[in-house]
Amino acid sequence: MMQQPPPASNGAATGPGQIPSDQQAYLQQQQSWMMQHQQQQQGQPPAGWNQQSAPSSGQPQQQQYGGGGSQNPGSAGEIRSLWIGDLQPWMDENYLMNVFGLTGEATAAKVIRNKQNGYSEGYGFIEFVNHATAERNLQTYNGAPMPSSEQAFRLNWAQLGAGERRQAEGPEHTVFVGDLAPDVTDHMLTETFKAVYSSVKGAKVVNDRTTGRSKGYGFVRFADESEQIRAMTEMNGQYCSSRPMRTGPAANKKPLTMQPASYQNTQGNSGESDPTNTTIFVGAVDQSVTEDDLKSVFGQFGELVHVKIPAGKRCGFVQYANRACAEQALSVLNGTQLGGQSIRLSWGRSPSNKQTQPDQAQYGGGGGYYGYPPQGYEAYGYAPPPQDPNAYYGGYAGGGYGNYQQPGGYQQQQQ
Numbered sequence: 001m002m003q004q005p006p007p008a009s010n011g012a013a014t015g016p017g018q019i020p021s022d023q024q025a026y027l028q029q030q031q032s033w034m035m036q037h038q039q040q041q042q043g044q045p046p047a048g049w050n051q052q053s054a055p056s057s058g059q060p061q062q063q064q065y066g067g068g069g070s071q072n073p074g075s076a077g078e079i080r081s082l083w084i085g086d087l088q089p090w091m092d093e094n095y096l097m098n099v100f101g102l103t104g105e106a107t108a109a110k111v112i113r114n115k116q117n118g119y120s121e122g123y124g125f126i127e128f129v130n131h132a133t134a135e136r137n138l139q140t141y142n143g144a145p146m147p148s149s150e151q152a153f154r155l156n157w158a159q160l161g162a163g164e165r166r167q168a169e170g171p172e173h174t175v176f177v178g179d180l181a182p183d184v185t186d187h188m189l190t191e192t193f194k195a196v197y198s199s200v201k202g203a204k205v206v207n208d209r210t211t212g213r214s215k216g217y218g219f220v221r222f223a224d225e226s227e228q229i230r231a232m233t234e235m236n237g238q239y240c241s242s243r244p245m246r247t248g249p250a251a252n253k254k255p256l257t258m259q260p261a262s263y264q265n266t267q268g269n270s271g272e273s274d275p276t277n278t279t280i281f282v283g284a285v286d287q288s289v290t291e292d293d294l295k296s297v298f299g300q301f302g303e304l305v306h307v308k309i310p311a312g313k314r315c316g317f318v319q320y321a322n323r324a325c326a327e328q329a330l331s332v333l334n335g336t337q338l339g340g341q342s343i344r345l346s347w348g349r350s351p352s353n354k355q356t357q358p359d360q361a362q363y364g365g366g367g368g369y370y371g372y373p374p375q376g377y378e379a380y381g382y383a384p385p386p387q388d389p390n391a392y393y394g395g396y397a398g399g400g401y402g403n404y405q406q407p408g409g410y411q412q413q414q415q
Contacts, residue, residue, distance in 0.1 A: 078131040081158035082138055085123040086151055086207055087111060092120070099147060100126050105133045125158050143186045151212045152185055154204070173228035176248045176332045178217040180205060181241040189218055192240045197231055199224035206331065217328060248332070274349075278305070278326045281348035282316040285309060286339030294318055297338060301329040317348055 084096070096109035111124035128134040134157075142155040177189065189203040205218035222228040236247040282294065294307050298318045302325025309316040320326040334345040 079157055080129070080131045080134045081125050081127045082134055083123065083125055083156045083158045085154040085156075086212065087120055087122050087124060088149060088151070088212060089120050091149075093124075096124060096126055100128075100137060105129050105137075143190075149212065151207065152187075154186075173222045173225045175220045175222070175228055175231050175235075176217065176328075177203075177220055177235075177240075178246040178248070178328065179243055180214060180216050180218060180245065181243040182214050182216070184214065184218075184241050186218075189220060189240060192238075193220045193231060193235065196234070197222065197224070197227040199227045206327075215324075215327065217331070219331075249336075275323055277347060277349060278320040278323050279348040280318045280320075280326055280330050281346050282318060283314075283344040283346070284341055285314045285316050285343060286341040287314065289316075289339040291316070293339065297333065298329050301325045301332070 092111055093109045096111070097106060100106035100109065106126050106128050108127040109124065112121045113119060114121055126134075126137075128137065138155050138157070141153045143152050145151070146153050175193075180189070184205055186203055186205055189205055190200060193203065194200040199222045201221040201223055203218060203220040206215045207213060208215055220231070222231070232247045232249060235245060237244045239245070280298075285294075289309070291307050291309050294309065294316055295304060298304060298307070298320075301320070303321035304318065305321050306319040307316070318326075318329070320329070330345050330347070333343065335342050337343075
């Protein structure tokens, strides 16, 4: 039986690739668990994994997380729920409760599923008895290996529920890191930068949602902007594991005083899950921005096939020659300033894949995003932004990787 590991210490940083002492006990306790399960096949649970107690996705459920709740309530308004990402398709509520609930300190778990097909969206929430317990689990497990998986835990605080307010957070400054070796972990990347810069707050290596393997790039967060600026120059070409890194700017997080009141789960974005899709939707485009401006900014990440700003509309579409370039551009540029305004990025769908091409009649009239009619967006390939925080990190505010606000205090309704 896995026991609750001790709280994380604030001791000296370890070297690259080393595991902190406060996680060693956790890893030892986990060995008996790991021996019971084989490595999972892609998209399948490990041999012997029992899912009988998992909630059925076909049953109507309504739950709310994020500080409230009827079980073991803590003080009013305290956050005692954690967001968990990078979940494999077979990881369900039963898995989460077996990992976090054996000591009785986790009171509930929820994996967010697509309302249409019931499949996991790759993330969920765990509620604990109180804030201190949630914080201890966050500090101890985040970045540690997940049982029966090659992946590491990716945890963060869930948002507050409706009407509750989070204290303003200080600004965070983020560096994009590319060309990472396959074995580089969050911890290794953090310690590589922390050995040089004291204001490093954390790092995230971006993993493929399907395979769980590194995509070869990530982000490092700094509290000090001057150290962030230095790192972009000083760490470029420095080694992390077996490869020299490529560093550059990423979207910086702005201080937040209020999180969204609730999160309503909706159908996922097919453009995000389609490995052949290379089109990015660009929202909140300043009127002064031209197609040449988009080409200049987005062209830094790879060969462009098509760039379009519909006449008189505050949006655009950028299509790359390959998926990897599009992923990096979306991760890095989401929330960045362009023409005096922060652009908002999400996956689109290539116009060439549509059965009919748009005509000018679709662009008239009101309604739609920034005055752009819905049918016009669809014709150009716009798809609703993904609800999964794992979809892109350049706009990930919960972990400080940009301006995307991570769902945490949410209300889930399944039909």
